[in-house]
Amino acid sequence: NAGVTQTPKFQVLKTGQSMTLQCAQDMNHEYMSWYRQDPGMGLRLIHYSVGAGITDQGEVPNGYNVSRSTTEDFPLRLLSAAPSQTSVYFCASRLPGTGDYGYTFGSGTRLTVV
Amino acid sequence: AQSVSQHNHHVILSEAASLELGCNYSYGGTVNLFWYVQYPGQHLQLLLKYFSGDPLVKGIKGFEAEFIKSKFSFNLRKPSVQWSDTAEYFCAVNSNQGGKLIFGQGTELSVKP
Numbered sequence: 615n616a617g618v619t620q621t622p623k624f625q626v627l628k629t630g631q632s633m634t635l636q637c638a639q640d641m642n643h644e645y646m647s648w649y650r651q652d653p654g655m656g657l658r659l660i661h662y663s664v665g666a667g668i669t670d671q672g673e674v675p676n677g678y679n680v681s682r683s684t685t686e687d688f689p690l691r692l693l694s695a696a697p698s699q700t701s702v703y704f705c706a707s708r709l710p711g712t713g714d715y716g717y718t719f720g721s722g723t724r725l726t727v728v
Numbered sequence: 729a730q731s732v733s734q735h736n737h738h739v740i741l742s743e744a745a746s747l748e749l750g751c752n753y754s755y756g757g758t759v760n761l762f763w764y765v766q767y768p769g770q771h772l773q774l775l776l777k778y779f780s781g782d783p784l785v786k787g788i789k790g791f792e793a794e795f796i797k798s799k800f801s802f803n804l805r806k807p808s809v810q811w812s813d814t815a816e817y818f819c820a821v822n823s824n825q826g827g828k829l830i831f832g833q834g835t836e837l838s839v840k841p
Contacts, residue, residue, distance in 0.1 A: 645827045654737070656818055656833040657772075664827040672828065704771065706829065716762070717822075717829055719772045 616640050620705050620720035627695040627727045635690040635723050637705030643718070644710040646688040647672070648680065650701040651722075657704065663688055664710065695727045730755045732821050734832035741809055742840050749804040749835050751819030761802040762820040762829070763793055772818070778802065789813070811841045 621636045637646065647662040649672075659672030661680040669680050677699060679691040688707075692699060705720040735750040753759065763775040776787025783795040793804045802819060819832040 647827070647829060649831070654833065656734075657820075657831040659828060659830060662827050670827075673830070710827075716774050716777055721771045 618705055618707055618718050618720035620703075620723050622723060623721070624724050625726070627692070627725065629695060629697060629727060631695050633692055633695065635692075635703055635705075635725070637688045637690065637720060638686050639705075639707040639718070640686065641707065641718065642685060642709075643707035644685065646682070646705065646707045647717075648678070648688070648690045649704045649706065650674065650699075651704060652701050660690065660703075692725075697727045699725065700727045701725060730821055730823060730828065730830045732819055732830050732832035734817075734819055734835050736835045737833065738836045738838070740838045740840065743811055744808050745839075747804070747806040747809045747813075747837070749817055749819075749837070751802045751804065751832060752800050753802065753819075753821040754800065755821060755823055757823055760822045761793075761795060762822070763787065763791070763802070763804050764818045764820060764831075765815045766818065766834075767815045775804070775817075809837070809839050811839045813837060814839045 618639045644665045648660040649657040651657045658674045660678050663669045663682040703723045706717045708717045709715040731754045733752045761778040764772045765775050775791050776785050778785045778795045786792045791806050795802050817835045822829045
């Protein structure tokens with residue numbers, strides 16, 4: 615199993631450009647989430663999904679779009695990049711339900727917007 | 729709305745000192761609780777988790793945490809820290825059956841050799 619795979623690992627964008635951060639998992643996890651990590655602010659939830667076709671906003675959704683057409687993939691789109699979106703982005707996934715299931719995290723994408 | 733609060737932003741200890749990092753959450757229902765660690769330049773690793781049963785949870789590398797439901801707390805402890813424990817520690821809460829995992833702001837731990 616590859617776990618949670620994020621691409622790219624590093625990216626530099628110019629203000630106003632758009633791009634998609636990719637997240638894929640091969641564990642048949644229904645739940646997937648996107649976080650951004652900024653110094654002193656921990657990880658903040660951007661968007662999350664509890665299954666294909668179902669997404670919802672987290673704590674800081676503005677400027678980001680998501681869709682979930684398959685169980686495996688959960689891409690994060692930046693429509694018009696801003697310097698405030700410079701951050702490290704993490705994707706996470708887990709099985710659904712009330713069992714003793716932990717989250718699996720990807721290795722992150724470091725994004726710089728200039 | 730769920731929220732998680734970590735009271736200590738930066739803790740500095742000498743090797744062999746005892747550690748306790750505070751974590752409080754706000755959510756009235758059943759929760760699952762986690763502590764994650766992030767070593768410099770690396771991604772998150774799970775230290776321990778609480779889902780049900782014994783409120784004293786033991787994790788990897790000698791860490792443990794106690795869930796006190798009446799205080800909405802899940803503090804992380806280690807009797808004797810090592811230099812290699814230098815890292816950032818995150819508490820997180822997930823409402824039972826929910827898809828949202830909410831993190832605290834993190835506590836940076838620096839251990840002096």
